[in-house]
Amino acid sequence: MPDSGASEYDPILRAHSNREIRIALIGTGTIGLSFAAYHLSHLLSPSQLTIYDTRPNLDKYIEENLPKFFDEEPAHAALSSIRIATSLEQAVEEAHIIQESGPENLDFKKQLWAEVEKYAPEHSLFWSSTSGIPASQQAMDLKDKSRLLIVHPYNPPHIMPLLELVPSPITSEEVIRRTQEFWINRGRVPVHIKKETTGFVANRLAFALLREAVHLVNEGVVSVGELDSIVESSMGPRWAVAGPFKSYHAGGGPAGLEGFFKNIGGTVQGCWSDAGKPNVGDGWEKDIFKQAQDTYGSVDIGERDRITRRVLDVLKEEKGSSTQHTED
């Protein structure tokens, strides 16, 4: 029962109502299940959510694993009302949004989208959770390449507010806009990444810091645990409240970011010039992996997520939607 009329995808635009929107999730790894938990908490009825995977005994797997993504155990009735599709066609034929979190494999994704396109309603949105395979490549075998968009979460997506929206050059403005509105209406932070950059933006930033962290630990300046302590007691909480540009703009006094660079641009450049350039496979791994294991063993992710929620609640209460700087 494919649909095509504008009235059918209007619910995405008026997403606050949640009344009619239907979401199909493909892939049930950690990211897929986390998105499932998120959507379940934001839909009027679990029957609006369809899940598909080629995994055997999918319904039993979901029943066992999905509850881990909830703070409080969801009602059995809610879980059992999720639609478990037995074929891709059944999964997508009535969906307004088709969101894939499958294997990070270009051939898989290309084939998947071509297949999805056969059965999905004409105006449905195609979202990929990939952290690295650009929309322009995934869309190669699509007839309508304008409807595919990367919607890359920051793990775990049922908790973290960020969604990186990374279109290909062919993705339509309307697809980007409808996707932004979907997430903004749910209090999330969708950011439109203007170019298909390797690793997008969040990971590039985080990995830039990680590289210097690896360098400093490798040089014996601090240990793995000390480095984490430093971040947790300084830029972590600071950047939760005000990102790096805003922080340094504030730090520059009345002259703002320009004043900041006037005052300590020399120190900044000194650090940049002296920065380490370790690469993956350079040999630093053995000691640093061991330090991480010795320091943390098995991390209690439940505790981490619970504390993260509390921090995010404070930020949401204080900042509301003012963390948004979407300029589209």
Next chain:
Amino acid sequence: MPDSGASEYDPILRAHSNREIRIALIGTGTIGLSFAAYHLSHLLSPSQLTIYDTRPNLDKYIEENLPKFFDEEPAHAALSSIRIATSLEQAVEEAHIIQESGPENLDFKKQLWAEVEKYAPEHSLFWSSTSGIPASQQAMDLKDKSRLLIVHPYNPPHIMPLLELVPSPITSEEVIRRTQEFWINRGRVPVHIKKETTGFVANRLAFALLREAVHLVNEGVVSVGELDSIVESSMGPRWAVAGPFKSYHAGGGPAGLEGFFKNIGGTVQGCWSDAGKPNVGDGWEKDIFKQAQDTYGSVDIGERDRITRRVLDVLKEEKGSSTQHTED
């Protein structure tokens, strides 16, 4: 009235009591006043705090400017009980801790410490707030070079928990240990930086991310405001809870950090290889400074600090002293 016996600096070791410790602050810029506000909130009596600066009308200046560093207006009696020294000798002669936050100028600091040494009690600690001038250089004109230690805060020090303790190779273990105990007893996070590295650790990490941030904005991938939104809604809150190594160790599943690099080491290296290398003065400044000004104008620092306190309160309540990974 210089003191010299062990009984005189014991209060530093038993710092929880606060009963007898006397602190002399030299320099009353933003950092100096912020430390003054911090100490005032943690001493039994404001008379244990001495402030010295060559600034004219120092008492009036402090009366006018110090209250800005408090959440609630401090009692006038408290402010007026701070000892304002009229000479360096008077400032330091009875102090257990002498903490300088003066100009970032090596000659100034070298001369200051040589002068301080003439008058200060034998076992008093010499702390510098510098963000860049190593202890080994500052100590050049000291007779006893073992007592000087960098105690570098993360701005603003009356709020942020981190203190980077950066000794010179000659700084004594005892000076480092006494300084650590002082801060740990006050619930702060002093981290011993093992080498005199350019920019120490926190700024090197933050500036590494800032460099990639400048690159991505300069390339038009996102705007200044969007980049801040990304950080505020992803790694900021995440790293407030668990630093980068701990986060990625958790992200690697049972195999920890090793598992993380096994899974996405290729993506990490891809980002590292593709990272930008802008330098200060390269010409990106004009547009980025303008974007910061247009986006933020004048930042409400009071609001930023209030929200930061709330976030830190949650973290302290949840994590207690478990954020400490001091291994000395």
